[in-house]
Amino acid sequence: MIEVLHARQFPLTELVLLASERSAGKSMATAYGEKQVEAFSVERAQSCDFVLMAVSGSFSTEFSPQITGNGKTVVIDNSSAFRYHEDVPLVVPEINESAMDGKLLIANPNCTTAIAAMALWPLHQHFKLKKIIVSTYQAASGAGAQGMTELEEGTRQALEGKVFPNEVFAHPLPFNVIPHIDSFQSNGYTKEEMKVVWETQKIFGDKSLACSCTAVRIPTKRAHSEAITIETEKEVSPEAAMEVLSTAPGVQVVDNPAEKSYPMPLTATKKYDVEVGRIRRSLVFQPCGLDLFVSGDQLLRGAALNAVLIAEAKLLKMPR
Amino acid sequence: MIEVLHARQFPLTELVLLASERSAGKSMATAYGEKQVEAFSVERAQSCDFVLMAVSGSFSTEFSPQITGNGKTVVIDNSSAFRYHEDVPLVVPEINESAMDGKLLIANPNCTTAIAAMALWPLHQHFKLKKIIVSTYQAASGAGAQGMTELEEGTRQALEGKVFPNEVFAHPLPFNVIPHIDSFQSNGYTKEEMKVVWETQKIFGDKSLACSCTAVRIPTKRAHSEAITIETEKEVSPEAAMEVLSTAPGVQVVDNPAEKSYPMPLTATKKYDVEVGRIRRSLVFQPCGLDLFVSGDQLLRGAALNAVLIAEAKLLKMPR
Numbered sequence: 034m035i036e037v038l039h040a041r042q043f044p045l046t047e048l049v050l051l052a053s054e055r056s057a058g059k060s061m062a063t064a065y066g067e068k069q070v071e072a073f074s075v076e077r078a079q080s081c082d083f084v085l086m087a088v089s090g091s092f093s094t095e096f097s098p099q100i101t102g103n104g105k106t107v108v109i110d111n112s113s114a115f116r117y118h119e120d121v122p123l124v125v126p127e128i129n130e131s132a133m134d135g136k137l138l139i140a141n142p143n144c145t146t147a148i149a150a151m152a153l154w155p156l157h158q159h160f161k162l163k164k165i166i167v168s169t170y171q172a173a174s175g176a177g178a179q180g181m182t183e184l185e186e187g188t189r190q191a192l193e194g195k196v197f198p199n200e201v202f203a204h205p206l207p208f209n210v211i212p213h214i215d216s217f218q219s220n221g222y223t224k225e226e227m228k229v230v231w232e233t234q235k236i237f238g239d240k241s242l243a244c245s246c247t248a249v250r251i252p253t254k255r256a257h258s259e260a261i262t263i264e265t266e267k268e269v270s271p272e273a274a275m276e277v278l279s280t281a282p283g284v285q286v287v288d289n290p291a292e293k294s295y296p297m298p299l300t301a302t303k304k305y306d307v308e309v310g311r312i313r314r315s316l317v318f319q320p321c322g323l324d325l326f327v328s329g330d331q332l333l334r335g336a337a338l339n340a341v342l343i344a345e346a347k348l349l350k351m352p353r
Numbered sequence: 354m355i356e357v358l359h360a361r362q363f364p365l366t367e368l369v370l371l372a373s374e375r376s377a378g379k380s381m382a383t384a385y386g387e388k389q390v391e392a393f394s395v396e397r398a399q400s401c402d403f404v405l406m407a408v409s410g411s412f413s414t415e416f417s418p419q420i421t422g423n424g425k426t427v428v429i430d431n432s433s434a435f436r437y438h439e440d441v442p443l444v445v446p447e448i449n450e451s452a453m454d455g456k457l458l459i460a461n462p463n464c465t466t467a468i469a470a471m472a473l474w475p476l477h478q479h480f481k482l483k484k485i486i487v488s489t490y491q492a493a494s495g496a497g498a499q500g501m502t503e504l505e506e507g508t509r510q511a512l513e514g515k516v517f518p519n520e521v522f523a524h525p526l527p528f529n530v531i532p533h534i535d536s537f538q539s540n541g542y543t544k545e546e547m548k549v550v551w552e553t554q555k556i557f558g559d560k561s562l563a564c565s566c567t568a569v570r571i572p573t574k575r576a577h578s579e580a581i582t583i584e585t586e587k588e589v590s591p592e593a594a595m596e597v598l599s600t601a602p603g604v605q606v607v608d609n610p611a612e613k614s615y616p617m618p619l620t621a622t623k624k625y626d627v628e629v630g631r632i633r634r635s636l637v638f639q640p641c642g643l644d645l646f647v648s649g650d651q652l653l654r655g656a657a658l659n660a661v662l663i664a665e666a667k668l669l670k671m672p673r
Binding site: 164203205299 | 490523525572591
């Protein structure tokens with residue numbers, strides 16, 4: 034988030050790093066130079082205009098409402114704590130920026146949802162979506178830095194015929210596929226899968242949107258990919274969809290099969306825009322449907338970039 | 354195929370290895386001991402009861418009909434050369450064994466199709482499928498031994514920050530996802546994707562079955578996985594589906610989320626049965642639909658095992 038703030042030249046006057054007592058006093062290299070970490074307190078947080086929360090759900094549940102209690106500090110929460118609260122907006126600025134008008138606590142969506150939403154929102158506006166079916170190809174770094182280490186070290190060991198114990202993932206991830214991200218719910222779906230359903234409906238403001246997801250962890254490092262099938266209300270052609278997507282903010286159409294050009298983690302990593310391609314007529318929803326493939330950097334669009342975009346949008350509406 | 358013949362104690366009296374002139378005379382270690390490769394000729398092939406073809410489509414196109422021309426030698430072709438010929442049966446023995454009655458040339462289906470078919474056929478019989486939507490997670494060995502080497506060597510290099518040139522795959526596969534297997538067709542789908550559509554319809558004997566596929570190569574070594582969404586004509590519950598699948602031949606239900614048990618390449622590799630799990634009510638097709646996940650060894654069910662099962666079924670019907 035600090036890197037994105039700096040890269041986008043967010044007009045900040047001071048960067049304050051708040052963490053637990055344990056980390057207080059530590060020095061940290063940032064894009065803004067060496068900074069010392071301070072111990073978190075509600076009062077110190079309230080002295081800032083924006084608080085970007087990269088904390089656990091339980092920490093956010095306790096402290097986010099306290100911080101915004103001063104009636105002026107904006108809290109952008111990356112946890113899932115408030116995403117489903119009716120009075121807390123869940124925002125992808127390119128989609129539902131106005132949902133945060135007059136609100137101080139704003140929830141940042143799940144990474145898989147945010148990436149799909151970039152491609153689906155322009156299509157929803159023009160062709161009205163009825164059904165969305167998503168299968169994901171999610172990178173190890175979605176489980177944090179330890180997930181990344183476990184994949185890299187595990188792969189190194191696997192290539193030598195050794196076994197590296199899995200702790201972050203439910204099973205060894207190197208050269209494997211794990212259809213299990215987050216905990217299982219009573220309906221047989223994982224929480225990660227239901228987040229895609231719930232959050233897409235909330236961000237799009239349409240509870241009637243039928244959506245389903247299979248969330249799968251695969252041995253990639255960064256950027257999530259998703260195979261998406263949609264049924265639309267209005268008739269849609271790949272050409273019409275491509276035209277709509279080619280001018281959509283936050284989207285890059287990468288769709289030239291003849292040149293072997295389509296979305297991939299290799300090219301989507303460290304990119305702000307979500308890559309969308311493999312756009313073709315659905316063979317099961319005709320003539321009102323499409324199949325497509327997306328790849329997006331889940332650490333950017335799915336987290337840091339989206340949080341900073343929320344802050345930028347809020348800043349523009351602040352009284353000067 | 355030789356290993357599977359041996360493991361299943363196929364009652365063969367002689368194993369004959371036929372290859373090009375270039376390989377003739379070479380000695381090869383097999384499950385039946387050291388064997389010398391002979392130069393292929395139609396006459397030599399015709400001296401056998403069964404010919405298992407692991408050759409290119411063009412070779413099969415030329416020679417398969419010549420071999421069966423003697424009116425007695427059975428040719429089981431692993432290429433796609435004859436899969437869509439109206440008078441050549443495309444067979445998964447557990448599904449449409451009777452399609453090969455009176456036929457000498459029999460086509461072995463595409464690996465991705467065969468794996469999905471094992472899970473879908475029992476459901477089709479009981480609940481009648483209307484729509485099938487498949488997203489695949491396909492292993493490097495689907496592109497042959499060189500694909501496997503390119504993944505392993507490429508991964509080794511990638512871990513050291515080096516780049517290993519990709520030749521087998523369209524892009525580097527290590528830690529990447531490539532939504533491109535086989536060549537692109539004019540409708541925007543790849544041939545691999547259309548094989549799943551055409552072959553499922555042919556094997557199930559139902560041209561009205563709506564089917565779509567996104568075929569994706571991922572950095573795994575062996576066993577393909579597939580996320581599948583189905584719409585059925587009759588109402589279906591996960592429990593009813595599980596009951597049907599638990600007695601289906603060639604299928605192993607692996608579906609106990611509480612125990613972190615679901616299909617994975619790690620457990621499906623080198624297994625005859627296709628693993629089926631994550632069975633849950635579809636959230637887009639209600640109450641007539643399911644989401645499920647399958648993993649199957651594409652070298653066994655998708656190739657060698659299926660070919661040998663075809664031979665076994667033919668053998669049982671041969672005049673003694």
